[in-house]
Amino acid sequence: MPVKMFKSRVMMVSLLALMPEVAHAxxxxxxxxxxxxxxxxxxxxxxxxxxxxxAPAAAEPAAAVPVSAATPSAALASAPVQPxxxxxxxxxxxxxxxxxxxLSFRGYTQMRYNAFLSGDDSAPAGVSRLRSVHxxxxxxxxxxxxxxxxxxxxGDISDRVSLYLQSDFATAVNNQAGSERRxxxxxxxxxxxxxxxxxxxxxxxxxxxxxVPFGWENMQSSSNRLTLDRSDAINSAVPSERDLGIVGYYxxxxxxxxxxxxxxxxQKLFGNYGAFGIGAFNGQGTNRTEQNRGLMKxxxxxWPFELDGLGEALAGQVFEIGGSAMMNDVQPELRSGSVSxxxxxxxxxxxxxxxxxxxxxxxxxxxWGKGPEYDRASQSILTRKLNGGYVQMMYRMPTDSIxxxxxYGRWQYYRGGWKAGTNAPRLxxxxxxxxxxxxxxxxxxxxxxxxxxxxAEADERRTGRAEGNLIRTQVQWNY
Numbered sequence: 374m375p376v377k378m379f380k381s382r383v384m385m386v387s388l389l390a391l392m393p394e395v396a397h398a399x400x401x402x403x404x405x406x407x408x409x410x411x412x413x414x415x416x417x418x419x420x421x422x423x424x425x426x427x428a429p430a431a432a433e434p435a436a437a438v439p440v441s442a443a444t445p446s447a448a449l450a451s452a453p454v455q456p457x458x459x460x461x462x463x464x465x466x467x468x469x470x471x472x473x474x475x476l477s478f479r480g481y482t483q484m485r486y487n488a489f490l491s492g493d494d495s496a497p498a499g500v501s502r503l504r505s506v507h508x509x510x511x512x513x514x515x516x517x518x519x520x521x522x523x524x525x526x527x528g529d530i531s532d533r534v535s536l537y538l539q540s541d542f543a544t545a546v547n548n549q550a551g552s553e554r555r556x557x558x559x560x561x562x563x564x565x566x567x568x569x570x571x572x573x574x575x576x577x578x579x580x581x582x583x584x585v586p587f588g589w590e591n592m593q594s595s596s597n598r599l600t601l602d603r604s605d606a607i608n609s610a611v612p613s614e615r616d617l618g619i620v621g622y623y624x625x626x627x628x629x630x631x632x633x634x635x636x637x638x639x640q641k642l643f644g645n646y647g648a649f650g651i652g653a654f655n656g657q658g659t660n661r662t663e664q665n666r667g668l669m670k671x672x673x674x675x676w677p678f679e680l681d682g683l684g685e686a687l688a689g690q691v692f693e694i695g696g697s698a699m700m701n702d703v704q705p706e707l708r709s710g711s712v713s714x715x716x717x718x719x720x721x722x723x724x725x726x727x728x729x730x731x732x733x734x735x736x737x738x739x740x741w742g743k744g745p746e747y748d749r750a751s752q753s754i755l756t757r758k759l760n761g762g763y764v765q766m767m768y769r770m771p772t773d774s775i776x777x778x779x780x781y782g783r784w785q786y787y788r789g790g791w792k793a794g795t796n797a798p799r800l801x802x803x804x805x806x807x808x809x810x811x812x813x814x815x816x817x818x819x820x821x822x823x824x825x826x827x828x829a830e831a832d833e834r835r836t837g838r839a840e841g842n843l844i845r846t847q848v849q850w851n852y
Contacts (some may be wrong), residue, residue, distance in 0.1 A: 379807070390489065390704075392417075393825065399794075400432045400741050402662015409693070422719055434614070436797040444629040447585070447708045449567060456484075469567075472529075472530040472531065475528040475529050475530065476526055476530075477523065477527060478525065478526055478554075479525050479851075479852060480523045480524040480525050480808050480851075480852055481521065481523055481849055481850065482519065482521060482522045482523070482543075483519070483595070483596075483847055483848070483849045484514065484518070484849075485510060485517070485519075485520045486517050486842070486844070486845075487508070487515055487846075487849045488843065489503075489513075489573065489843055490841075490842040490843060490844060491827070491841060491842050492839065492840050492843070493755070493840060493841055494513040495513040495693055496501065497550055497833065499836060500835055500836065500839075501828070501830035501832075501835045501836065501837045502835070502839050503587075503828060503839035504828065505602065505826075505828065506601035506605065506791060506793075506800070507603060507605075508520065509545065510658055511843065515530070518556075518662050519556070520527035520543065520847065521543055521555070521595055521849075522541060522557075523540070523542075523596070524539070524540055524542065525536040525538065525539045525563075525747050532628055533568060533569045534567065534568055534569070535566065535567045535568075536565070536566050536567075537563055537565055537583075538563065538566070538803075539561075539562040540560065540562060541559070541829045542557065542563050543557060544557075544559065555782060561582065561660060562582075562615065562659075563581075563583055563584075563615065564581045564582045565580060565581030565582060565583040566581060567579050568580070568645065568813075573626065575623060575625065575626060575629075576621070576623050577620075577621070577622050577687040578619065578620075578621050578834055579619065579621070579622065579652075581618055582616065582617045582660075582661040583615060583620065584614045584616075584638050585615065585616050585654055585669070585671055585699075586643070586651075586671055586673035587610050587671050587673065587697040587698075587699050587721070588607040588608075588611075588686075588697055588723055588738060588740070589607060589643050589675065589695070589727065589736075590603055590604065590607055590725075590738060590763075591607055591611060591614050592614070592643045593642070593643040594644055595852040596851065597641045597642065597644070598641065599765075599779060599781050600765065600781065600806060600808070600810070600822075601806070601820060601845055601847055604787070604800045605787040605791075605800055605803075606738075606739070606740060606759075606760070606761025606763065606785065606786065607738050607740060607763070607786065609741075609744075609761075609789060609791055609792070609793075610721050610723070610740060611618070611699075612658060612791070612792070613658060613660075613793070615659040616654035616656065616659060617651060617656075617663075617735055618653060618654030618655060618668070619653055620648065620650055620652025620653075620654075620671075621840075622649070622650045623648065623650075624648050625646040625648060628648045628677060631679060632677065632693065635677075635691060639769075639771065640729050640731075640769075643675075648671075649673070649674050650671075650672070650673040650674075651671070651672045652670075652671050653668040653669065653670055653671075654668065654669045655668030656702065656719070658793060664704040664712055664716070665702060665704065666717050667701070667702040667716065667717075670699070671699045672697065672698045672779065673695070673696075673698075674695050674697075675694070675725070676693065676694060676695060677692070677694055678691065678692045678694075679691055680823070689726075690695045690728065690729070691729045691731075691848050692726070692729075693725075693726070694724075694725070695724070695725040695726075695741075696717055696724045696725070697721075697723040698721070698723075699719070699721045699742075700715065700719075701718075701720065702716035703717055703745060703792055704716050704717070704752060705717070705794075705795075705796065705797040706795050706796075707791050707796060708795055709797065713754060715752065715754070717744065717745035717756050717792075718743055718744070718756045719745065720738050720743055721741065721743075721759075722740065722741055722742060723738060723739065723740035723762075724738065724739055725738040725739075726738075730767050730768060731769065732769045732770060733766075733769075734766070734768070734769065734770050735760065735764070735766050735767075736764075736765040736766075736784035737763065737764045738762045738763060739763075740761065740762060741758075741760045741764030742759055742760075743756050743757060743758050743759060743790050744759055744789065744792055745757075745790050745797040746789060746797055746799050747790070747796045747797050749833070749836075754796060754797050757799075759785050759787075759788065759789025759790060760787075760789065761785070761787030761788060761789060761802070762785070763783055763784060763785035763786070763788075764784055765781060765782070765783040766781065766782050767779055767780065767781035767782075768780050768781075774812065776812050776813035776814060777812045778810070778811050779810045779811075779812075781806075781807075781808055781810070782805070782806070782807045782808075782809070783805070783806045784802075784804070784805050784806075785802060785804050785817050786802065786803055787801070787802040788801055791831050795833075798829075798830075798831045798832055798833040799829060800831060801828070801829040801831055801838055802823060802827075802828050802829070803827045803828075804825065804826045804827065805824070805826075806822055806825075807822065807823050808820055808821060808823065815851065816852065817849070817850055817851070818848070818850075819847070819849075820845075820846065820847040820848075820849075821845075821846055822844075822845045822846075823842070823843070823845075824842070824843045826839075826842075826843065827840045
């Protein structure tokens with residue numbers, strides 16, 4: 374209804390209601406008072422109408438009822454009541470992310486430079502040179518090298534399934550153009566899916582190519598490891614650390630709580646693995662075709678203990694201890710270029726212990742077993758005993774001004790075969806490494822180390838052991 378028409382009707386009704394009193398008005402003053410009250414009523418009705426017109430889908434105004442000038446409150450009560458504002462449309466529910474929107478990229482790159490201070494960087498044919506199975510740039514021609522160039526794609530593709538893909542773009546290959554070695558090739562490192570069996574994600578099955586749960590340091594990422602290389606003894610169990618298979622992990626919530634606290638404090642943990650693990654893998658090694666129907670069986674257990682109850686001196690300290698077991702049959706590559714037709718026993722037991730540096734820490738591992746090893750007397754590969762490990766000490770010094778410093782020292786020992794090498798050569802390693810890692814920011818780390826090495830070269834055609842002193846450096850950037 375138009376505003377003017379509504380005002381006219383309201384005025385007429387009100388005048389009719391007041392006519393009896395106007396007729397009996399005793400004075401002009403009384404008449405003026407009634408007119409003023411009538412104007413106030415009309416103004417109130419007009420304001421109510423304007424408010425109702427501004428609201429969406431306003432209802433028709435209710436008809437005014439006659440009131441006397443002596444009861445203006447009744448006239449106000451008869452004004453049309455503003456209908457409640459229409460409820461706003463409910464906000465659309467937050468759209469759940471598509472699986473590809475839950476993925477993230479990260480990675481790291483390591484660049485190294487090694488310098489001989491003294492020692493056997495070269496040697497005549499048939500005699501061992503100072504070399505390492507972990508760093509090919511330790512040589513008489515080594516200079517700058519890319520040790521790692523990793524890129525990781527990971528994320529949850531559903532509430533119960535996550536994926537992990539990792540490639541390394543700093544892999545070297547041989548025999549691409551004559552005998553010259555070529556650098557910077559991409560290689561698949563990890564390709565697995567985790568399937569969580571419970572809502573708390575304490576139990577999970579891992580399918581695909583992933584790290585084999587043997588040894589604490591072997592499972593620790595190179596980006597998170599304090600020393601420049603893994604130890605020969607522990608890594609000889611699973612060189613390159615990975616294989617294709619299925620493994621189950623279980624992490625009790627109480628253990629996960631301790632690891633979360635250590636991670637928040639900046640400690641170098643061993644990665645996304647359970648307190649208990651058991652699995653089966655091909656057993657031939659990373660990116661190598663399986664050669665037999667046998668499976669490598671592995672089991673792993675580790676448990677952290679908080680030492681707060683042992684006194685104020687140990688407040689906040691965590692001690693972790695555990696062990697590993699492996700049973701396998703492996704067929705090494707031969708000097709002829711083929712693969713051995715014989716599957717050799719490859720069985721081990723290992724233990725590990727760790728006092729996390731808060732600020733002082735100790736880390737140690739050892740393993741015993743048997744595996745393939747080249748025998749010079751018979752000029753063939755035999756199954757031989759092996760043993761070795763390492764002891765490492767470190768001190769963690771976080772600062773507000775220059776970042777975190779971690780000086781360390783490690784001694785390692787190994788006697789046994791290196792099944793990843795051609796003809797499974799024997800390694801005899803004694804090494805002392807003293808170094809310091811400096812992390813000014815989370816995105817950048819520098820490591821400077823002195824190494825005193827005495828090693829048998831991983832080549833069955835060379836005899837004896839080489840010695841030398843080296844300065845080793847590395848810069849790592851994380852992204």
